[in-house]
Amino acid sequence: MTNALENIRVLEMTEAMAGPYCAMLLGDFGADVIKIERPQIGDQARAWGPPFVQGESAYFLSVNRNKRSVTLDIKTDAGLRVLHQLISTSDIFITNIPRLDSLRRARIDYDSLRAINPRLIYVAISGYGHTGPKAGRGGYDVVAQGEAGLMAITGNANDGAIRFPAPMADISAGVYATIGILAALYAREKSGAGQFIDVALVDAQATWLANIGGSFFATGARAKKIGNEHPTITPYQPVKCKDKFIIIAVGTESLWQKFCRALGAEQTLLNDARYATNPDRNAHRAELIAAIEKILAARDADEWIREFVAHEIPAGPINFPDETLCDEHLRARGMIVELEHPLLGVVKSIGNPAHLSDTPPTYRRYPPRLGEHNAEILESLGFSETEIKQMAEG
Incomplete structure (x- = not known):
C-alpha cells in the first residue's frame, strides 16, 4: 500500500494554525513536508502557551x-x-505572508518561484487575500470570526459579540487550501503547469454563513442572535433532561413522528395541530420545547439518549472536549494519534477524519524540534557541515 501523496514534496513556510494545519493534512496523506522556520525562533506558535510539555508548546x-x-x-x-534549491524539486509552496510587496522584496513571490519551477503550486494563505480593497491586511482567526459575521449572531439576544473558542477560520482556511492544492495537482496532471492559490481567512469563514446567507439573499433581513435554536428547524437544539442537557436534531417529518413515539407522546404532541409541520413547530417553538422538557424531566440524559438512538433519532450528549477526546468511538476510528517523541514520550494529537479505504492517512513523524532536520536536508543539497552550522545560527 502506498500513500496517496507519496513523492509529493511540500515546502511550508507558515506559522500559527491555518498553514500548518493544511501542511499537516498533506503530510498525513504521505507528502514529504519540509517546514521552513526562522533560525533560533521558529514558528511563533512554538512560544504559545501554556500548556507546555517540557518546554514544547x-x-x-x-x-x-x-x-x-x-x-x-x-x-x-x-x-x-x-x-530556491528546494523550490526546484518541490511540488507545493505554502506561505502566510499577507503582503505581495513583502513577498516580492524577499524574492519569494509566485512569479519569482514559478520562474524556478513552472510546475510549482503556490499557496498563499492570509487574512484577506491578495485581491480586493482589503488585500494585504494582516489578519488572525478572531478578526475573521468578527468580520465574517459569525460573532455577531452567536449567543442569545442580550449577549455581546461571542468568539467561538476554537480557531474555525484558521482551520477552515487550512482545509480549503488543501482542497485547492488537490485540485491543482489534478489540473497539473493535464496541463503540466502549476498555479497560484489564494485563500483568505475571511473568505473561508464567510462560507460558514451558507444557509444564513441564503436567507439573507432571499429576504434581505439581518440575521439575529437566537442562541441554541435553529432558525428554520424545531426541535433542533439542547433540551433539559432530569439531570442535564442533551442535544437533539429532529430535522424531518419522519423523525418528528419517531421522536413523539419515543417520548410516548403519540396522542398529545403528535396530534397537536400547533406542531403538525416544521413551520408550525417553528411558530410555536417556546411552548413545544417546554412540553418536551416536561416529559424529559422524568428520566436521566443517558436513558433518553439510549431511547432516542433505539428509535433512530439523532441525539447525543453535550460533551466537554476532554470527554470527546476520551470517547471510545473516536478512538475506535483512529482519531486519536499517538507518536513517540524522543524527548516527550508519547505525543497525542487529533487524527485526520478522511478515512480512505486504500490509501488512508498515516502518522509517521512526531512534530519536529526546531531545525531538527537541518543536516539531513542541507546535506542532500550538497552543503558542507560548516555551511550547515552557519545557516542554523542565522
Whole structure:
C-alpha cells in the first residue's frame, strides 16, 4: 500500500494554525513536508502557551506532525539560495505572508518561484487575500470570526459579540487550501503547469454563513442572535433532561413522528395541530420545547439518549472536549494519534477524519524540534557541515 501523496514534496513556510494545519493534512496523506522556520525562533506558535510539555508548546504539537523542520534565514543570500534549491524539486509552496510587496522584496513571490519551477503550486494563505480593497491586511482567526459575521449572531439576544473558542477560520482556511492544492495537482496532471492559490481567512469563514446567507439573499433581513435554536428547524437544539442537557436534531417529518413515539407522546404532541409541520413547530417553538422538557424531566440524559438512538433519532450528549477526546468511538476510528517523541514520550494529537479505504492517512513523524532536520536536508543539497552550522545560527 502506498500513500496517496507519496513523492509529493511540500515546502511550508507558515506559522500559527491555518498553514500548518493544511501542511499537516498533506503530510498525513504521505507528502514529504519540509517546514521552513526562522533560525533560533521558529514558528511563533512554538512560544504559545501554556500548556507546555517540557518546554514544547502543546499548540505547536497539535498541528505539526508528519513534517521535517529546517531553519533558514531567507533574508540572507545563503538562506534564499537554499530555499530556491528546494523550490526546484518541490511540488507545493505554502506561505502566510499577507503582503505581495513583502513577498516580492524577499524574492519569494509566485512569479519569482514559478520562474524556478513552472510546475510549482503556490499557496498563499492570509487574512484577506491578495485581491480586493482589503488585500494585504494582516489578519488572525478572531478578526475573521468578527468580520465574517459569525460573532455577531452567536449567543442569545442580550449577549455581546461571542468568539467561538476554537480557531474555525484558521482551520477552515487550512482545509480549503488543501482542497485547492488537490485540485491543482489534478489540473497539473493535464496541463503540466502549476498555479497560484489564494485563500483568505475571511473568505473561508464567510462560507460558514451558507444557509444564513441564503436567507439573507432571499429576504434581505439581518440575521439575529437566537442562541441554541435553529432558525428554520424545531426541535433542533439542547433540551433539559432530569439531570442535564442533551442535544437533539429532529430535522424531518419522519423523525418528528419517531421522536413523539419515543417520548410516548403519540396522542398529545403528535396530534397537536400547533406542531403538525416544521413551520408550525417553528411558530410555536417556546411552548413545544417546554412540553418536551416536561416529559424529559422524568428520566436521566443517558436513558433518553439510549431511547432516542433505539428509535433512530439523532441525539447525543453535550460533551466537554476532554470527554470527546476520551470517547471510545473516536478512538475506535483512529482519531486519536499517538507518536513517540524522543524527548516527550508519547505525543497525542487529533487524527485526520478522511478515512480512505486504500490509501488512508498515516502518522509517521512526531512534530519536529526546531531545525531538527537541518543536516539531513542541507546535506542532500550538497552543503558542507560548516555551511550547515552557519545557516542554523542565522
